[in-house]
Amino acid sequence: MFKKDQSTKEKSMKATARKYGEVLFVGMPADLGRKVFAGRWKHPSRRLKSSVKRAIAMLRQVSRPRAMVRVLPVLGEHPYCFLNDFRYRVKSLRISRVLNLCHEAVVCAATLGHQFDAVLADDKLCAYDRFVLDRTASAAMEAVMDDLETTLSKRYCGPGQALTIRYSPGYCDWPIQGQHEIFALLPAKEIGVSLSASCLMKPCKTVTAIMGIGESASIRENGIVCMHCQQQGCPHRRCSHRPAYARKRSGDTIGKVQTQIQSIAR
Ligand code: SF4
Numbered sequence: 001m002f003k004k005d006q007s008t009k010e011k012s013m014k015a016t017a018r019k020y021g022e023v024l025f026v027g028m029p030a031d032l033g034r035k036v037f038a039g040r041w042k043h044p045s046r047r048l049k050s051s052v053k054r055a056i057a058m059l060r061q062v063s064r065p066r067a068m069v070r071v072l073p074v075l076g077e078h079p080y081c082f083l084n085d086f087r088y089r090v091k092s093l094r095i096s097r098v099l100n101l102c103h104e105a106v107v108c109a110a111t112l113g114h115q116f117d118a119v120l121a122d123d124k125l126c127a128y129d130r131f132v133l134d135r136t137a138s139a140a141m142e143a144v145m146d147d148l149e150t151t152l153s154k155r156y157c158g159p160g161q162a163l164t165i166r167y168s169p170g171y172c173d174w175p176i177q178g179q180h181e182i183f184a185l186l187p188a189k190e191i192g193v194s195l196s197a198s199c200l201m202k203p204c205k206t207v208t209a210i211m212g213i214g215e216s217a218s219i220r221e222n223g224i225v226c227m228h229c230q231q232q233g234c235p236h237r238r239c240s241h242r243p244a245y246a247r248k249r250s251g252d253t254i255g256k257v258q259t260q261i262q263s264i265a266r
Helices: 002-020 032-037 046-062 093-099 114-120 127-156 176-185 216-222 244-265
Strands: 022-025 066-075 081-083 088-090 104-111 161-163 206-215
Touching: 002 066, 032 046, 032 127, 046 114, 046 127, 066 127, 081 093, 081 104, 088 093, 088 176, 093 206, 104 127, 104 176, 114 127, 127 161, 127 206, 161 216, 176 206, 206 216
Parallel strands: none
Antiparallel strands: 022 066, 066 081, 066 104, 081 088, 104 206, 161 206
């Protein structure tokens, strides 16, 4: 009986979250040190190591990672993805193409909190320590977003469903002004996050993102915008997969070259 009551309560909480948004508390990852060094500082000096150690201890003390999350229906059948109603659209044709494969989208904002901003602005910090603290906090923010993604997937994806990767305004062809739509849809003030007219977020370590919820198979096949893009040299490419037509074209070229070599050899 108790179990039944609990599941009913949980369902009603999820319904509220879908309608108005909900606050989630995210933990600071235990292996933050490893994440800070991964891909950034491969051969850290002793000074850097101890500076990162201090930065992590400070971060653990002052940051309170929180996220505001809202699940919205995707109104497909248009080149652009409309969220909730026809006032809000994702102004990126490439990202819309992926989101339109989904039936719902999760819009979220996560932050480390205001206290971190105060620590970063402290005059007593030397430039070196400030730089290390800033980089460490950026790595922490990424780790918090990864954690949040796992939580959201467990919370909102039903059987056979999955989340797309996360996209933020400023990525690919989505202008940074897309932040205004996100803030219009999300009661981000509840976690102390605000947006200036020039799209600057406060606190400084804040990330907003959107992820689609769709069928796992379709997400696996087509869920990353870069899968549909031909720009191989793009520094922001997030997968090595190339569209079928591009593969065919290069295959044809290779085929032609091979035939030419064979004919010369003969
Ligand atoms: S490869 Fe670059 S340009 Fe193409 S979709 Fe990905 S991020 Fe955008």
